[in-house]
Structures are given as C-alpha cells and as structure tokens.
Amino acid sequence: MRARLREWWLRFLGTFTRPDGMEDELRFHLEMAEQEALRRGAPPGELARQARLRAGGVTQAAEAVREQRSIGWLGDFLRDSRHGARLLAKSPLFTTAAILSLALGIGANTAIFSLIDAVMLRMMPVHEPERLVQFVKYRETDRRGSFSYPLYRRFRSELHSFDGLLARFPVGRREASFGVEPEIVNAELVSGNYYSVLGVSAIAGRTFDEDADRNPSPVAVISYAFWKRRFGMDPGVVGRAFRLNRTVFTIVGVTPPEFFGVAVGESPDVAFPLTMDGEVRGSQSMLHCVGCGWLQVIGRLRAGQSLTGAQAEVSTLFSGIVQAQAQREENGLYRQEALSQRMRLEPAGNGLDTLRVRFSEPLRILMGIVALVLLIACANLANLLLGRAAARRREIGVRMAIGAGRGRVIRQLLAEGLLLAVAGGVMSLLLACWSANALVTVMSNGGARIALNIRPDLRVLSFAAAISIGACLLFSLAPAIQASRVGIQPVLAEARGARWRLGRGLIAAQVAISLVLLIGAGLFGRTLLRLYSLETGFDRSNVLLFSVNSDHASLRGSELRARILQDLRSIPGIASASYGMSPIGPSGWDGSITVEGYTFGPNEDDRVLLNAVEPDYFKTLRTPVVLGREFGPRDTGSGPKVAVVNEAFARRYFRDRSPLGKWVNMTGETDRREIVGVVKDVRLPSIRQQVQPAMYIALAQRGDPGWGGYIVRGTVNRAMVDGALKRIDPKLRSDDVSTLEEHLSRGILKERVMGTLSGLFGALSLLLVSVGIYGVMAFQVARRQKEIGIRMALGARPHQVIGMVLVETAAPVAIGVITGVAGALALTRVAEKMLFGVKPTDPLTFAAAGTLLVTLALTAAYLPSRAAGRLSPVETLRCE
Amino acid sequence: MANRAKADVLQGTLDLMILQTVATMGPLHGYAVAERLEQVSGGSLQLNMGTLYPGLVRLEQRGFIRAEWDRTENNRRARYYSITAAGRRQLSAEKAEWTRMASIMHAVLQKEEAK
Numbered sequence: 003m004r005a006r007l008r009e010w011w012l013r014f015l016g017t018f019t020r021p022d023g024m025e026d027e028l029r030f031h032l033e034m035a036e037q038e039a040l041r042r043g044a045p046p047g048e049l050a051r052q053a054r055l056r057a058g059g060v061t062q063a064a065e066a067v068r069e070q071r072s073i074g075w076l077g078d079f080l081r082d083s084r085h086g087a088r089l090l091a092k093s094p095l096f097t098t099a100a101i102l103s104l105a106l107g108i109g110a111n112t113a114i115f116s117l118i119d120a121v122m123l124r125m126m127p128v129h130e131p132e133r134l135v136q137f138v139k140y141r142e143t144d145r146r147g148s149f150s151y152p153l154y155r156r157f158r159s160e161l162h163s164f165d166g167l168l169a170r171f172p173v174g175r176r177e178a179s180f181g182v183e184p185e186i187v188n189a190e191l192v193s194g195n196y197y198s199v200l201g202v203s204a205i206a207g208r209t210f211d212e213d214a215d216r217n218p219s220p221v222a223v224i225s226y227a228f229w230k231r232r233f234g235m236d237p238g239v240v241g242r243a244f245r246l247n248r249t250v251f252t253i254v255g256v257t258p259p260e261f262f263g264v265a266v267g268e269s270p271d272v273a274f275p276l277t278m279d280g281e282v283r284g285s286q287s288m289l290h291c292v293g294c295g296w297l298q299v300i301g302r303l304r305a306g307q308s309l310t311g312a313q314a315e316v317s318t319l320f321s322g323i324v325q326a327q328a329q330r331e332e333n334g335l336y337r338q339e340a341l342s343q344r345m346r347l348e349p350a351g352n353g354l355d356t357l358r359v360r361f362s363e364p365l366r367i368l369m370g371i372v373a374l375v376l377l378i379a380c381a382n383l384a385n386l387l388l389g390r391a392a393a394r395r396r397e398i399g400v401r402m403a404i405g406a407g408r409g410r411v412i413r414q415l416l417a418e419g420l421l422l423a424v425a426g427g428v429m430s431l432l433l434a435c436w437s438a439n440a441l442v443t444v445m446s447n448g449g450a451r452i453a454l455n456i457r458p459d460l461r462v463l464s465f466a467a468a469i470s471i472g473a474c475l476l477f478s479l480a481p482a483i484q485a486s487r488v489g490i491q492p493v494l495a496e497a498r499g500a501r502w503r504l505g506r507g508l509i510a511a512q513v514a515i516s517l518v519l520l521i522g523a524g525l526f527g528r529t530l531l532r533l534y535s536l537e538t539g540f541d542r543s544n545v546l547l548f549s550v551n552s553d554h555a556s557l558r559g560s561e562l563r564a565r566i567l568q569d570l571r572s573i574p575g576i577a578s579a580s581y582g583m584s585p586i587g588p589s590g591w592d593g594s595i596t597v598e599g600y601t602f603g604p605n606e607d608d609r610v611l612l613n614a615v616e617p618d619y620f621k622t623l624r625t626p627v628v629l630g631r632e633f634g635p636r637d638t639g640s641g642p643k644v645a646v647v648n649e650a651f652a653r654r655y656f657r658d659r660s661p662l663g664k665w666v667n668m669t670g671e672t673d674r675r676e677i678v679g680v681v682k683d684v685r686l687p688s689i690r691q692q693v694q695p696a697m698y699i700a701l702a703q704r705g706d707p708g709w710g711g712y713i714v715r716g717t718v719n720r721a722m723v724d725g726a727l728k729r730i731d732p733k734l735r736s737d738d739v740s741t742l743e744e745h746l747s748r749g750i751l752k753e754r755v756m757g758t759l760s761g762l763f764g765a766l767s768l769l770l771v772s773v774g775i776y777g778v779m780a781f782q783v784a785r786r787q788k789e790i791g792i793r794m795a796l797g798a799r800p801h802q803v804i805g806m807v808l809v810e811t812a813a814p815v816a817i818g819v820i821t822g823v824a825g826a827l828a829l830t831r832v833a834e835k836m837l838f839g840v841k842p843t844d845p846l847t848f849a850a851a852g853t854l855l856v857t858l859a860l861t862a863a864y865l866p867s868r869a870a871g872r873l874s875p876v877e878t879l880r881c882e
Numbered sequence: 883m884a885n886r887a888k889a890d891v892l893q894g895t896l897d898l899m900i901l902q903t904v905a906t907m908g909p910l911h912g913y914a915v916a917e918r919l920e921q922v923s924g925g926s927l928q929l930n931m932g933t934l935y936p937g938l939v940r941l942e943q944r945g946f947i948r949a950e951w952d953r954t955e956n957n958r959r960a961r962y963y964s965i966t967a968a969g970r971r972q973l974s975a976e977k978a979e980w981t982r983m984a985s986i987m988h989a990v991l992q993k994e995e996a997k
Contacts, residue, residue, distance in 0.1 A: 005944035005945055005946065005968070005972070006944070008943060008944055008945050009940065009943040009944045012943040013943065023951070023961065024935075026959065027911075027912060027935070027960070027961050028931055028935065030911070030912075030913070030958065030959070030960050031912055031913045031916075031931055032931075033958075034913040034917075035913070038917075056928060056930070057916070057930050057931050058930030058931045058932050059931075059932075060931070062931075062932050063930070063931035063932040063935055065932075066932040066933075066935070066936045067935045067936050067939055069936065070936035070939045070940055070943075071939055071943075
C-alpha cells in the first residue's frame with residue numbers, strides 16, 4: 003500500500019518534471035545491443051537494424067517510460083492550461099474583462115455567503131454546541147427571547163431535560179475605571195453556571211461557578227480580546243481591581259481567544275455575575291422583578307435527550323404558568339393574549355439569534371440577487387467564448403483532423419475556462435474580504451461595530467471554489483461542445499446557425515435575469531423613497547439627541563436635568579431643548595387607561611402608548627399642536643395633572659368632539675389627568691411605525707424613571723453639549739450622541755441596504771447585459787460582412803441593414819422581457835415583507851424597468867448595426 | 883476490463899523477474915537485466931526497452947530498487963539498479979505468493995487431467 007502511494011506521489015511529481023538522462027540510458031541500451039550483434043557476427047551494415055529488432059525503438063520506449071513517470075490526464079491538463087494561458091495572454095482585453103466580471107460575480111457571492119456563514123451557519127466554539135437550545139416566547143406573531151429572573155429560576159429548578167440552563171443580559175456600554183480615567187467597556191451579566199453550561203474554561207485565572215448565583219461577590223471575567231487590547235496580555239491581570247459605578251470589582255479570569263460570547267456580533271469585554279446586576283447597571287436590582295423580561299436563557303440538553311421531549315416538558319411547565327397568569331386577568335382580551343403564549347425551544351448552537359432575526363431575510367434576498375448577477379456574468383462570458391471559438395475554428399479543425407477526439411478538444415477548451423475561473427476566483431476572495439468588511443460596517447449602522455468573525459473559514463473557501471468551478475462549467479461547457487462540432491461537420495453554415503441560436507438564447511436569458519434584478523431594485527428604491535417622503539409629524543433636520551452619564555456626578559435626577567436644560571437653552575444657536583423618557587418616542591411603555599365619556603367593551607384593548615416629557619418637547623420636534631397647548635413650566639408636580647394626546651388618540655376616543663378639558667385616568671394612578679392639548683401623530687421612533695393612540699404626560703408629574711434622553715434643536719454639535727456639561731460638573735459626559743436624521747436612517751437600515759445594494763447590482767447587471775449584446779451583435783456583423791456587402795450591392799439601403807440587425811436583436815430581447823416579467827412576478831413576492839408603500843407587482847416599477855432595459859439593449863445593438871450600415875459593398879467584397 | 887487484468891498479471895510477473903535478477907546479480911544496468919533474463923530463460927524472454935524501462939521506473943517509484951549513474955568496464959556512463967531493503971521484503975513475499983499460487987495451479991491442473 004505504501005509502495006503504491008509512493009508510486010502515485012512520484013508520478014504526480016513526475017508530471018511536472020522532465021526525466022533526466024532517460025534518452026542516454028536508452029541509447030546506451032541500443033549500443034550494447036549493437037555490440038552483442040557484432041559479437042554474434044552480424045554484418046556491420048545490419049548492426050543497427052538487428053539491435054532495433056531486439057530492443058525496440060528509443061522514441062516508443064521513451065514514451066512508455068514517460069507514461070509510467072507521470073499521470074496522463076494531469077499532464078494533458080497542464081499542457082492545455084499552458085496553451086490556454088498563452089492564448090489568453092494574446093487577447094489581454096478579453097482576458098481582463100472576463101476575469102474582472104468573474105471576480106465581481108464570484109466576489110459578491112462569496113462576500114454575502116461569508117456574512118451568511120458568520121451570522122447564521124457558524125457554530126460557537128463551545129462544547130457540543132448542537133445540544134444548546136434557546137428559550138423563545140411566542141405571543142401570536144410576537145417573538146420574544148427574554149424572561150424574568152424568577153421565571154428563569156423556576157425553569158432551572160423544575161426542568162429535568164437539561165444538564166444546565168444559563169441566563170445572560172447584555173448590559174452594553176458602561177464606564178469602568180482601571181486607572182484614573184474612566185473607560186468605556188462592553189459589559190454583560192451572566193449566571194454563575196454560564197461557563198460550565200457552555201463548557202468554556204478560563205485560559206488564565208478562573209471563570210464563575212454556581213456559587214456566584216447564591217453569594218453575590220464583586221468579581222469579573224474579561225474576554226481575550228479585551229485582555230489583549232487593554233492589558234497587552236499582561237499575565238498579572240488576574241486579581242486586578244477596577245471601579246464600576248460605586249463598586250470595586252476584581253478580575254478573576256480571562257476567557258479563551260476563540261470565545262466571543264453567545265450572541266453573534268456582540269463580543270462583550272467584561273462579564274459580571276448576574277447577582278451583581280444592581281451594582282453593574284447602577285440602579286435597582288431586577289432580580290426580584292416578576293414582570294421584567296430581560297434575561298436571555300440557553301439550555302444544554304442532557305446527552306441523548308431529544309429536542310421534542312425537552313419541548314414537551316417545557317410546554318407543560320409553561321402552560322401551567324400561563325394559566326395562573328390568565329386567571330388574574332379580568333379583561334377577556336388580555337386573558338386571551340396570556341393564554342396564547344407559547345414557549346419554544348430553538349437550536350442555539352450557532353449563538354443567540356438577535357442578528358439572525360434582523361439580517362437573515364435581507365441576506366437571503368441578497369444572496370439570490372448576487373447569484374443572478376453571477377449568472378448574467380456567466381452568460382456574458384459564454385457568449386464571448388462562443389465568438390472566440392468561432393475565430394479558432396481552423397485551429398480546432400486541424401487538431402481534430404490530426405486525431406484529437408471530441409472529448410479531448412472539449413477538455414482543452416474547458417481548461418481555458420478553468421484558468422479564467424481560477425483567476426477570477428482568487429481575485430474574488432480579496433474583493434469578498436474587503437466588501438464583507440464594508441457590509442459589516444454598514445450593518446453596524448454607525449453604532450458600535452458588530453463583532454462578526456468574517457475571516458473566510460473552510461466553508462467560505464469551499465463555497466468560493468465550488469461556485470468558481472460551477473461558473474466555469476456554466477460559461478465554458480456549452481461553447482466548448484459547440485466548438486468541437488465544427489471540425490466534424492463539413493457544413494459549416496449549419497454549425498454557425500446553431501451557434502447563433504445559442505447566442506440568442508443567452509441574450510434572452512441575460513435580459514430576463516437582468517429585468518428581475520432591475521424590478522427588484524426598483525421596488526426597494528421606491529420603498530426607500532416612500533419612507534423618506536412620508537408625513538412624519540416632525541421636522542427631522544437640526545435636531546441632536548444624547549443622553550448624559552451622571553454615574554460619578556454630584557447632582558442627580560430632576561435637579562440635574564433642570565440645570566442642564568436651563569444651560570442648554572442659554573447657548574446661542576440652540577432654539578429649544580427638552581427631555582423625554584423616550585426622547586424620540588413614544589415607545590416601549592404602554593398602560594391601560596379610562597377615558598371620560600368612553601365606555602370600553604369587555605374585550606377591548608384599553609392600552610395606549612405612553613411617554614413622559616419635559617416642557618418644549620413638541621416645540622423642539624416641531625410637531626404641530628392642533629388643539630390647546632403643550633407642556634409648560636406651570637405643569638409642575640404640585641400643579642393640576644395634565645396630559646397631551648395625539649390625533650389618533652383623539653379620533654379613537656372622542657371622534658369629532660374636542661378632547662380638551664376631558665380627563666383620562668391611568669391604571670395604578672389615583673389622580674385623573676386633564677387633556678390640555680392635541681398634537682399631530684408622530685412616526686417615532688421609526689418612520690416605518692404604524693401610528694397608534696398615544697398619550698404624553700409631564701415628566702414633573704411622574705416619579706423619576708431613571709432613564710431618558712435630551713433632544714435639542716438648533717445649530718449644535720457634541721462639543722457644544724460637552725462644554726455645557728463640563729461647566730456644570732466635570733464628571734458629566736454625553737453618551738449616545740446622534741442627530742435625529744442619523745437615528746431615523748438607522749431605523750430604516752434594512753431598507754437602505756436593500757435599496758442601495760439592489761440598485762448597485764441592478765446597474766451592474768445592466769452594464770453586463772449591454773456589453774454582452776454589443777459584443778455579440780458586433781461579432782455577428784463582422785461575421786456577416788460578406789452577406790451584408792452583397793445585400794448592399796443589390797441595393798439595400800443602410801437603414802434597411804440597420805433595421806435587419808435590430809430586428810435580430812429585438813427577438814431575443816422580447817423573449818427575455820416576457821420571461822423576466824414572469825420571473826419577477828413569481829419572485830418579488832418573497833420580498834413583500836421588506837417593502838413599504840409599494841406592492842410587489844407595482845406596474846409602474848415593472849414598466850419603468852422594462853423600458854430602461856429594452857432601450858439600453860437596443861442601443862447596444864444599434865452601435866454595431868450602424869457600423870454595418872456604413873459598410874462599403876465594394877470593399878467588403880474585395881476583402882474576401 | 884479483461885485485457886486490463888491480464889496486463890496487470892503480466893506486469894506483476896515482469897516486476898518480480900526484474901526484482902529477482904537485480905537481487906541475485908547485484909547492481910546491474912538495464913541492458914544487463916534484459917540480457918540476464920534472456921539468458922536464464924534460454925532465449926525465450928526477449929524484453930524490449932518499452933517494456934523493461936517502465937518496469938524499472940515503476941520499481942524505483944515503489945522504492946524496491948534504487949538507481950545510480952556509474953561507469954561500465956569500458957568506461958561508459960550507465961545507470962545501475964540495485965535492490966533496496968523494501969525490495970528484498972517485497973521479493974520474498976512475492977516469491978512465496980508465486981510458489982503458493984503455482985502449486986495450487988499445479989494441483990488443480992493435475993487433478994482435472996487425471997479424471
């Protein structure tokens with residue numbers, strides 16, 4: 003066996019080298035045979051002949067030895083490649099165009115695939131990731147993956163299908179002081195068993211253990227990346243203390259380099275025990291809150307435990323919890339809602355699904371788009387190769403005449419295609435790395451960079467290799483088969499006709515695919531336009547949003563807020579300033595209400611969106627006050643309680659009557675609030691938002707929520723804000739600073755990405771199709787010079803010649819358009835959910851895309867046809 | 883397929899014969915191998931170069947023999963083949979297999995003839 007392997011390995015090597023001295027050896031053999039013949043008394047003139055008779059010819063023997071020294075097909079392939087490379091080098095323009103378009107096509111595919119790989123496919127580097135499942139709660143279509151701590155504890159103690167259940171909470175950016183200056187770190191809270199459930203152990207120090215769940219202690223585990231970035235991998239980092247808020251924590255360990263946490267894209271720097279949540283978040287602990295859904299829960303199934311079995315156990319436990327909850331609800335609607343909740347286990351071996359949920363749909367659609375672009379590029383190349391094969395008719399004919407089989411000729415042409423594919427594939431990897439990186443930046447959307455590992459792994463590389471080879475077969479097989487027919491078919495005209503049929507088919511296919519892409523781009527583009535031209539109820543320009551970190555400051559709460567607002571308003575250039583619990587809300591807070599003069603049905607939804615804001619809030623947003631007034635300095639905690647409602651609220655509860663002077667009462671509050679104003683509906687926090695009834699209350703008339711943000715209108719920037727804060731207290735600093743425009747464009751990230759990328763790829767496909775049609779028609783005209791010359795000599799006018807060429811193009815284009823429209827009708831529905839204000843079958847978009855494509859296609863065909871019309875009959879005929 | 887199998891058998895036999903010759907006669911050049919085989923077979927085995935040299939190359943590739951350039955008695959440059967340790971192991975294994983096979987064949991043919 004080893005001997006055989008050795009033989010094949012040496013034969014493989016031998017394929018690339020020449021035998022040394024083999025000819026000498028054979029000649030020596032012959033000479034010896036001659037001497038032998040001489041000894042036997044052969045006449046001198048006969049020596050050579052006799053020796054040859056006994057030992058055979060040198061050439062044949064050398065050939066037999068070469069066969070043994072190398073691998074036949076590999077040698078053929080190398081020779082073909084060398085030949086192909088020489089030919090390609092002879093036409094640099096064609097070669098460059100081919101490699102570039104392949105690199106673009108393959109690169110786009112590889113880039114999108116590497117994102118899909120990183121976001122959706124890659125397994126976490128933990129122990130047996132396939133046994134990890136994530137808990138997800140469904141309420142009708144609403145999908146939620148976060149739970150309260152008491153519920154998590156119940157799961158942990160009552161479920162038996164699991165080896166362990168971990169919980170975590172992404173805290174996000176926090177200020178920690180390792181030295182003098184505070185630094186921003188990305189923090190998370192994890193349950194004590196987090197690392198043991200995942201099977202991740204520390205590479206320095208230790209991780210947490212279950213004891214951390216019982217006895218809260220101020221310790222922290224840092225990530226490898228943070229260890230490297232912040233401490234230069236100092237081995238003395240274990241045991242180092244740092245301050246976060248008012249607590250001093252000690253670093254007890256470092257996690258391994260390949261471990262980025264369980265949430266794809268988050269990559270936290272520091273992990274704290276869940277039981278320290280109050281200290282880490284700098285506010286009241288949520289451990290005892292029953293109504294707070296904040297923890298993400300992942301379980302490790304027992305070895306051999308089926309997902310179905312575990313699911314059954316979880317469902318049983320959860321339906322008991324839900325029924326108890328439903329019994330407490332009086333409103334039938336809410337009881338129904340509570341009962342409709344389901345707990346589902348979903349595979350989490352590739353991490354928590356936050357990014358997956360957000361990006362899997364756009365990524366899938368993009369994957370489809372780039373695949374189509376690659377198809378167009380392949381069709382283009384196939385057409386170009388057809389033309390080249392026609393030009394090489396003689397060469398191929400000669401090869402076949404001297405005995406090369408058809409398979410051999412096809413293999414030779416395929417080798418040339420493979421060269422192009424490999425060159426394109428290698429270039430595409432560079433392009434893919436770069437563009438995947440750029441895409442991650444776009445996806446991060448101006449916020450903290452999504453920490454995605456997009457270094458190409460084996461899967462991405464195999465993907466790139468596979469599509470390169472697939473593309474090679476696609477674009478070079480048909481032309482190669484076509485070309486190999488030339489030699490054996492004496493009737494050249496027939497082969498030529500077949501080639502033209504194939505060429506027309508390719509044009510039709512290109513047009514069809516390109517039309518699908520253009521229609522898609524049109525739909526996404528119109529979606530974007532719709533979103534930008536929407537009536538939003540506010541003025542988005544010149545508004546700055548920020549929050550203030552006051553962890554270390556002496557002033558706090560409403561006192562600090564009043565001071566900051568007062569100082570901001572005194573800055574020249576700032577027209578108005580305000581503050582809101584959700585500064586660009588209402589969002590995230592709703593509550594049940596009763597309204598004067600309105601009777602709720604027994605099953606009617608009595609919840610409205612709520613927001614608590616400071617005076618001048620609507621003035622700062624420039625939201626028109628339709629009736630009454632907005633909040634002012636008079637609306638203090640001791641004054642009469644007031645509320646402002648939006649138009650949707652007014653329509654819903656007061657129809658055409660005026661709500662001014664009517665009261666509303668929020669469940670859980672004793673005092674009624676008088677409605678003093680009605681404002682326009684605002685589409686916030688996202689302009690894709692559906693408008694719902696909303697009520698605003700004065701912040702001063704509510705207990706301090708402990709969170710919220712500032713909103714300032716005017717020519718203002720971060721430096722001005724920081725300056726103002728510093729004058730109040732040097733320890734104050736601004737956080738989450740962005741303009742309202744930035745914030746809004748972040749909210750429509752998916753739409754922007756799809757709009758720009760689909761537009762880009764649509765344009766690319768148009769370019770490829772135009773070049774393709776131009777190339778094919780120019781080749782057709784050149785080939786038919788003689789025929790055109792005769793026609794013109796017989797009296798055909800230039801415009802008739804032009805018309806003839808155009809009609810020939812129009813047929814495949816028309817077929818392409820019809821197929822394309824049919825394809826688009828079938829395909830655009832896939833993207834329906836991502837569209838806004840435009841139907842997937844929008845006739846205007848279809849018509850515009852079709853017109854654009856047909857115009858360009860005919861223009862591309864017109865140029866060569868005009869050249870045909872200019873042909874001089876005398877000269878063309880003389881040429882022949 | 884049948885042709886292919888036959889060729890393999892012949893190739894195996896040829897390899898065995900070359901190996902045996904090189905093993906008993908010490909370092910030999912290609913011509914001497916052919917001459918020796920012709921002599922031993924009483925002239926019935928005439929190897930031409932197209933059969934002999936691929937066989938030598940194959941045995942060398944499998945590591946059973948090794949080749950070195952040297953001078954002949956007449957001071958001519960020639961390539962000398964000698965057996966390796968792996969070659970000796972292979973030779974004794976093949977020989978045993980060949981003898982076993984031959985005795986089986988012999989027994990079978992004898993018996994069938996006797997009927």
